[in-house]
Amino acid sequence: MRRVAVIAVLAMLVLAVPFSAAAAPPPSPAPAAPSTSAYRVPGLDNPAARATVLRQGVEVLGGGRDYLEVQATPAQADHLRASGLRLLPLPAAAPVPAAVPGLVVPGEFPIGYQGYHTYRRLTAELDALAAAHPHQVAVSSYGRSAQGRPLLLVKISDEVRADKHEPEVLFSCAQHAREHLTVEMCLHIVRRLAQGYGIDPAITQLVRSRVVWVVPMANPDGAEYDISTGLFGLWRKNRQPNPGDAEIGTDLNRNWGDEWACCGGSSANPGNDTYHGSAPFSAPETAQLRDWVNSRVIHGVQQITAHIDFHSFSELVLWPYGFTASDTGPGLNNFDAAAFRKLGEQMAATNGYTPEQSSHLYINDGSIGDWMWAQHHIWSYTLEMYPTSLTQGGFYPPANVIERETARNDAAVDLLLSYADCVPRIIGARCAAR
Numbered sequence: 001m002r003r004v005a006v007i008a009v010l011a012m013l014v015l016a017v018p019f020s021a022a023a024a025p026p027p028s029p030a031p032a033a034p035s036t037s038a039y040r041v042p043g044l045d046n047p048a049a050r051a052t053v054l055r056q057g058v059e060v061l062g063g064g065r066d067y068l069e070v071q072a073t074p075a076q077a078d079h080l081r082a083s084g085l086r087l088l089p090l091p092a093a094a095p096v097p098a099a100v101p102g103l104v105v106p107g108e109f110p111i112g113y114q115g116y117h118t119y120r121r122l123t124a125e126l127d128a129l130a131a132a133h134p135h136q137v138a139v140s141s142y143g144r145s146a147q148g149r150p151l152l153l154v155k156i157s158d159e160v161r162a163d164k165h166e167p168e169v170l171f172s173c174a175q176h177a178r179e180h181l182t183v184e185m186c187l188h189i190v191r192r193l194a195q196g197y198g199i200d201p202a203i204t205q206l207v208r209s210r211v212v213w214v215v216p217m218a219n220p221d222g223a224e225y226d227i228s229t230g231l232f233g234l235w236r237k238n239r240q241p242n243p244g245d246a247e248i249g250t251d252l253n254r255n256w257g258d259e260w261a262c263c264g265g266s267s268a269n270p271g272n273d274t275y276h277g278s279a280p281f282s283a284p285e286t287a288q289l290r291d292w293v294n295s296r297v298i299h300g301v302q303q304i305t306a307h308i309d310f311h312s313f314s315e316l317v318l319w320p321y322g323f324t325a326s327d328t329g330p331g332l333n334n335f336d337a338a339a340f341r342k343l344g345e346q347m348a349a350t351n352g353y354t355p356e357q358s359s360h361l362y363i364n365d366g367s368i369g370d371w372m373w374a375q376h377h378i379w380s381y382t383l384e385m386y387p388t389s390l391t392q393g394g395f396y397p398p399a400n401v402i403e404r405e406t407a408r409n410d411a412a413v414d415l416l417l418s419y420a421d422c423v424p425r426i427i428g429a430r431c432a433a434r
């Protein structure tokens with residue numbers, strides 16, 4: 001519904017421009033969701049208070065240890081107030097930048113955001129990096145999206161054509177369409193490792209001793225759709241049709257096959273932003289990433305040992321499980337939980353994020369992180385990037401923060417890479433020889 005409203009406003013705008021470009025008033029902001037408003041709910045420092053908010057079925061946009069930022073209907077907002085919670089009104093979640101008439105270009109980022117990469121620009125830059133560093137960078141794909149876009153995969157190694165017996169680390173970005181800053185994060189990792197190799201001794205050492213894989217845009221159809229009008233659409237899911245339903249898309253980070261749809265941490269309604277899909281791995285984007293990760297099992301040993309899945313926003317370091325409030329679960333004992341926590345805390349100490357177990361933010365089932373651990377014992381973290389609030393731009397911070405906010409994670413990335421030979425080393429434990 002709200003997508004229709006955004007497109008209608010845009011269509012009027014675009015049609016109006018040729019006739020009255022000079023005289024046209026600036027377009028009035030198109031609310032992302034006409035029937036809902038964004039609120040910050042403070043004082044949520046205990047599970048019961050958080051549960052009160054989540055029970056209402058509001059859409060959670062971000063949050064931290066003691067607050068959530070949500071998108072709520074008037075009725076939901078009334079219920080929350082009636083439960084004694086405070087609701088602080090926030091700016092619209094999809095900002096309309098000061099659009100200059102005639103300069104809203106469908107398929108491109110708006111003014112103020114042009115440092116961000118569309119799928120086309122991302123592909124071009126990765127190809128250029130591979131051409132400039134042919135021995136360190138290789139670009140390929142692990143399949144095609146629902147709409148047929150190649151799903152990009154970057155390999156970085158000191159001898160990229162060789163199959164080296166080294167710990168492998170995966171960085172993935174933009175499962176969620178609107179989280180464009182994460183694409184920049186993955187691109188920053190590729191650039192920094194490629195350009196620093198042979199020049200910066202620490203980077204050279206990491207690239208020599210690890211194989212790094214980067215999935216820079218796990219949901220290209222969604223990311224492109226989010227900017228298809230030239231303004232932001234607040235789109236989260238992929239763009240796969242749902243048979244028998246007019247609503248489009250599956251939340252890729254609810255579609256992974258570990259404890260899929262188990263625990264109320266996703267939605268069965270195709271119109272909901274956390275729709276888990278019709279079955280585990282019903283989305284081609286998750287199914288093919290799963291197949292590729294499975295293909296890294298060589299002689300019975302999963303080569304990938306550590307992983308970060310980048311999201312935005314909230315400035316958090318999260319670790320499994322997301323599906324259960326318990327610190328432990330199937331295949332995740334106290335010892336594993338302690339190692340997850342210790343490395344998570346150390347990463348957070350480098351970037352100023354808040355470290356916590358994923359489910360402490362809210363229960364989420366069918367996430368990539370839970371699957372990576374449950375299926376392969378990959379030490380999988382979720383980093384929620386800048387900012388902490390919608391008041392600082394939420395999913396859409398301006399392009400002038402990209403450099404600062406991606407470089408902010410350099411030390412966390414390096415820390416994960418350095419422990420990839422044996423993460424339990426961080427709590428003084430040993431690992432079996434590989």
Ligand code: 0X9
Nearest residue numbers: 253311312322358367369370382
């Ligand atoms: O809910 C999500 O999918 C992620 N947050 S976001 O606001 N970007 O949508 C967090 C998922 C964390 N899950 C696990 N690490 N298990």
Ligand code: ZN
Nearest residue numbers: 176179311312
């Ligand atoms: Zn996300």
